Amino acid sequence: MFEPIKENWRVLLLVVVVLGATVALFAPQFAPETAPGESAENATQGITNLQYGLDLAGGTRIRAPLLGYTATGVDFAGETPTQVASDVAAELEGVSTREVDAVRDDEGTGSDGAGAVEVTDTSVSESEFRAAMDASGYAYDTIRSGVTQETRDAAVEVIQGKINEAGLSGGSVQQVQSITGEYFILVEVPGQGRQDVIDLLEERGTVEIAIAYPDADASDGTARTDGILAQDDFENIGTASRREAGSGAYVPVSVVNEAPEGQRSPAVQFQDAVVEYGVASASGGARCNYDLETNSLGESSDSCLLLVVDGEVVNAFGMDDGLARSMASGGWADSGNFRLTTTSFADAQTISINLRAGALPAELDISGQGTSSTISATQGENFRLYSAIAGVFAVFAVAGVVFLRYREPKVALPMIVTALAEVYALLGFAALVGYPLELAVIAGFIAVVGTGVDDLVIIADEVMSEGEVNSRTVFDSRFRRAFWVIGAAAATTIVAMSPLMVLSLGDLSGFAIFTILGVLIGVLITRPAYGDILRRLLTVR
Amino acid sequence: MTAIEVPEVDYTEYSNRQLVLVPLAVLALAVLVIGGWYAVTGAPATLGLEFTGGVELRVADDAGGDVEERIETAFDREPDSIRSIPADDVYVVTFRAAADDPEGLASDLESQADAAGLSVEAIDQVSPSFASDTARTTIFGLALAFLGMSVLVFALFRTFVPSIAVVASAFSDLVIPVAAMNLLGIEMTLGIVAALLMIIGYSVDSDILLNNSVLRRTGEFYESVSRAMRTGVTMTVTSIAAMLVMAIVATVFGVGLLRDIGIILAIGLCADLMNTYLLNVALLRWYKFEGVKR
Numbered sequence: 001m002f003e004p005i006k007e008n009w010r011v012l013l014l015v016v017v018v019l020g021a022t023v024a025l026f027a028p029q030f031a032p033e034t035a036p037g038e039s040a041e042n043a044t045q046g047i048t049n050l051q052y053g054l055d056l057a058g059g060t061r062i063r064a065p066l067l068g069y070t071a072t073g074v075d076f077a078g079e080t081p082t083q084v085a086s087d088v089a090a091e092l093e094g095v096s097t098r099e100v101d102a103v104r105d106d107e108g109t110g111s112d113g114a115g116a117v118e119v120t121d122t123s124v125s126e127s128e129f130r131a132a133m134d135a136s137g138y139a140y141d142t143i144r145s146g147v148t149q150e151t152r153d154a155a156v157e158v159i160q161g162k163i164n165e166a167g168l169s170g171g172s173v174q175q176v177q178s179i180t181g182e183y184f185i186l187v188e189v190p191g192q193g194r195q196d197v198i199d200l201l202e203e204r205g206t207v208e209i210a211i212a213y214p215d216a217d218a219s220d221g222t223a224r225t226d227g228i229l230a231q232d233d234f235e236n237i238g239t240a241s242r243r244e245a246g247s248g249a250y251v252p253v254s255v256v257n258e259a260p261e262g263q264r265s266p267a268v269q270f271q272d273a274v275v276e277y278g279v280a281s282a283s284g285g286a287r288c289n290y291d292l293e294t295n296s297l298g299e300s301s302d303s304c305l306l307l308v309v310d311g312e313v314v315n316a317f318g319m320d321d322g323l324a325r326s327m328a329s330g331g332w333a334d335s336g337n338f339r340l341t342t343t344s345f346a347d348a349q350t351i352s353i354n355l356r357a358g359a360l361p362a363e364l365d366i367s368g369q370g371t372s373s374t375i376s377a378t379q380g381e382n383f384r385l386y387s388a389i390a391g392v393f394a395v396f397a398v399a400g401v402v403f404l405r406y407r408e409p410k411v412a413l414p415m416i417v418t419a420l421a422e423v424y425a426l427l428g429f430a431a432l433v434g435y436p437l438e439l440a441v442i443a444g445f446i447a448v449v450g451t452g453v454d455d456l457v458i459i460a461d462e463v464m465s466e467g468e469v470n471s472r473t474v475f476d477s478r479f480r481r482a483f484w485v486i487g488a489a490a491a492t493t494i495v496a497m498s499p500l501m502v503l504s505l506g507d508l509s510g511f512a513i514f515t516i517l518g519v520l521i522g523v524l525i526t527r528p529a530y531g532d533i534l535r536r537l538l539t540v541r
Numbered sequence: 542m543t544a545i546e547v548p549e550v551d552y553t554e555y556s557n558r559q560l561v562l563v564p565l566a567v568l569a570l571a572v573l574v575i576g577g578w579y580a581v582t583g584a585p586a587t588l589g590l591e592f593t594g595g596v597e598l599r600v601a602d603d604a605g606g607d608v609e610e611r612i613e614t615a616f617d618r619e620p621d622s623i624r625s626i627p628a629d630d631v632y633v634v635t636f637r638a639a640a641d642d643p644e645g646l647a648s649d650l651e652s653q654a655d656a657a658g659l660s661v662e663a664i665d666q667v668s669p670s671f672a673s674d675t676a677r678t679t680i681f682g683l684a685l686a687f688l689g690m691s692v693l694v695f696a697l698f699r700t701f702v703p704s705i706a707v708v709a710s711a712f713s714d715l716v717i718p719v720a721a722m723n724l725l726g727i728e729m730t731l732g733i734v735a736a737l738l739m740i741i742g743y744s745v746d747s748d749i750l751l752n753n754s755v756l757r758r759t760g761e762f763y764e765s766v767s768r769a770m771r772t773g774v775t776m777t778v779t780s781i782a783a784m785l786v787m788a789i790v791a792t793v794f795g796v797g798l799l800r801d802i803g804i805i806l807a808i809g810l811c812a813d814l815m816n817t818y819l820l821n822v823a824l825l826r827w828y829k830f831e832g833v834k835r
Binding site for chain 2: 063178179180182194198368369370371372373374378379383386389391393394395396397398401402405439440442443446447449451453454457458461462465481484488489491492493495496497498500503504507508511512515
């Protein structure tokens with residue numbers, strides 16, 4: 001009973017693949033993942049599990065660089081990054097320390113290494129920055145346009161946070177590198193117009209520092225004073241950094257320590273408030289145990305510093321003993337620097353983002369060097385229909401020519417069916433991995449039908465040449481000969497398409513990926529199956 | 542009823558020189574057109590939005606009547622082109638990037654269109670710097686694909702003349718569509734780039750088939766050629782039919798990417814028919830009857 005299976009395993013394999021594709025396309029288990037707060041029906045578009053890209057579903061794609069200049073290979077000469085940043089900022093007219101950042105290479109592996117300094121103030125030109133670097137006395141290798149990896153990562157985190165917060169399902173943000181080595185931020189948001197997305201990217205929230213302190217009169221034992229530090233009181237909010245020694249991470253923060261005559265600077269006000277509400281005293285700092293769920297201090301907690309974003313407490317901190325003593329003695333306000341320390345690097349990143357309240361660490365240059373594309377939902381749906389029509393007509397054209405050429409349904413019909421099975425398997429694959437279908441991918445499908453039928457023509461002609469096929473051996477040797485050509489042709493198509501797969505040329509990587517996949521499925525599964533079908537039809541009579 | 546047969550060509554009637562003459566003349570003409578284009582415009586082809594930078598709007602009419610006229614007055618800049626999509630009641634309006642003032646162009650145009658009562662279905666904005674980047678990446682990608690294909694062909698056949706015949710006809714298959722694009726006024730877009738890469742893959746198929754039939758199989762030369770031709774012409778004609786139909790449907794519905802791919806592939810495959818069965822056959826015949834002896 002195993003003989004028929006062994007003899008027809010190629011056909012059976014094709015059947016299995018087609019069934020697999022059907023499961024991937026229609027089974028609810030393979031439905032697209034739902035975004036938080038989204039129902040399953042919303043995530044699934046149409047009756048299949050296929051997902052559609054921007055140009056077939058509508059939405060906005062923006063690709064833009066972050067503006068700034070970076071000096072690389074900077075010798076920090078034993079100074080801390082914060083010191084280096086403020087030294088360089090001091091040489092730039094009208095640029096606050098907030099717009100200058102210094103990052104050590106290989107953070108955490110010692111304090112002597114080189115690093116990078118970046119400026120993100122768009123009014124600073126490359127030559128001005130170069131002059132400032134020279135004047136600051138730190139040696140450096142080169143200056144390039146663009147920002148550091150840390151800043152790009154931070155920008156991606158901020159944008160991802162915004163997309164999640166706005167509940168935009170299917171929205172994505174990533175870094176891409178062009179062939180010239182420049183980095184771009186690529187943001188894709190389905191179902192949103194261009195201006196909506198730009199507004200979302202430019203939107204800023206409010207951030208402030210409050211203090212919670214024990215109060216015996218309150219029902220939950222907690223009292224709170226708001227507005228200890230507001231957004232503008234921060235001179236610089238650093239990117240998350242790893243500790244030089246030991247584990248843990250921190251975010252360096254500096255508070256403005258200058259004020260007009262006769263007024264107290266924000267740093268002095270902060271210092272006074274911290275001492276007044278018992279976060280810091282001469283004996284040491286507060287141990288904070290704050291419950292973010294109930295918004296109250298926990299058992300036997302001292303006072304806490306609270307990070308409040310858009311009216312909501314997102315983090316709570318105690319204070320290190322050393323810092324607390326310098327606050328209590330009144331000396332801290334001279335520098336105005338402190339670190340928000342955390343146990344994990346990821347927490348430090350979150351805090352750094354929270355402190356920025358949605359502001360990007362550098363400006364995203366959308367209108368200048370950026371590229372954007374928006375398609376309305378109706379236009380996207382129309383494109384979906386039109387490209388399907390174009391595809392169906394192309395298949396009919398192929399079928400027509402094949403029938404006219406062979407006039408034998410026994411040869412031509414399996415040919416068309418096999419080619420269509422190939423596309424069906426590809427659709428199943430797209431649904432399985434959740435690859436969004438785009439116009440370029442549809443073009444790839446049509447290309448696959450084209451190459452597929454070409455190869456089937458080669459098989460059919462080869463097998464039927466030189467008279468009758470009367471034995472299996474004759475068939476097999478002819479089939480093998482045909483396969484050499486098919487393999488060679490497939491290899492050239494794959495070689496020709498592979499550059500497109502990796503180069504960043506718009507949506508064309510999807511086109512290349514699906515053409516290559518189609519060729520592979522064709523050579524490995526569908527074309528051998530066609531051979532088997534043809535053999536049965538021609539040898540058994 | 543009889544099936545369509547691929548016509549038999551009696552190659553013995555023509556000398557190699559005669560066979561090669563036509564494809565080489567067409568190739569020379571194509572190179573001349575591209576060279577001339579380069580000398581006059583500074584680019585080998587008419588570059589589309591993706592390679593020059595600019596803004597393209599897809600505008601639908603919502604109030605009815607005189608859309609074209611309203612488009613012309615709606616914007617404070619003169620549009621570089623206005624194209625109507627028949628099946629969709631949509632107009633595609635293109636503005637080339639202004640080198641002096643790229644700031645906020647897309648937003649301005651969007652609000653101007655809204656003010657004129659035109660609903661914007663799609664906006665594409667490409668910055669000039671990104672566009673020149675794309676152009677460089679494209680040339681790099683095409684060169685890489687062509688090189689990879691050449692290396693593979695040489696590895697497959699391991700003899701110089703048949704291999705170079707495949708590479709030469711693939712080169713001609715690429716150059717002729719580009720020249721045809723210039724003459725037909727088709728702009729270079731990313732879709733065209735994809736089509737050109739596909740030509741590298743597609744066109745080599747029939748050449749490999751021919752070489753395989755002549756070099757690796759037993760049988761007389763003309764018999765081998767006609768056998769390969771029967772299969773090869775069927776293949777190429779099938780593909781041309783598919784691409785032409787796709788191009789026509791896509792033009793009617795205004796799906797630019799599919800239209801570009803369809804047109805260019807159809808032209809490239811026609812060029813491939815000529816190159817394979819004139820240039821390649823002549824080179825193979827020379828190799829088989831004269832080249833091998835030397």
